[in-house]
Amino acid sequence: MSDASPDDGARDNAGLLLLAIGRGDPGREIEGIIALVILGGLFASTALNLLVMPSLAQRYGRFTSGNGH
Numbered sequence: 382m383s384d385a386s387p388d389d390g391a392r393d394n395a396g397l398l399l400l401a402i403g404r405g406d407p408g409r410e411i412e413g414i415i416a417l418v419i420l421g422g423l424f425a426s427t428a429l430n431l432l433v434m435p436s437l438a439q440r441y442g443r444f445t446s447g448n449g450h
Contacts, residue, residue: 394423 400416403409 394420 397416397420400409400412401420403413405413
């Protein structure tokens with residue numbers, strides 16, 4: 382079982398954002414690019430889960446009534 386709190390993810394994302402902003406600094410060229418790729422993936426995944434998946438489920442999903450019939 383993990384002892385991670387929800388604040389850990391926000392702290393990690395803030396750290397990635399700082400890396401992405403400082404990507405032009407000497408010695409951080411690779412870290413900045415990797416941080417941009419990770420942040421882009423997190424943003425795309427969140428957008429897909431919040432916007433695209435519900436609309437696809439509503440369009441193509443088969444939902445039954447609450448009484449089981």
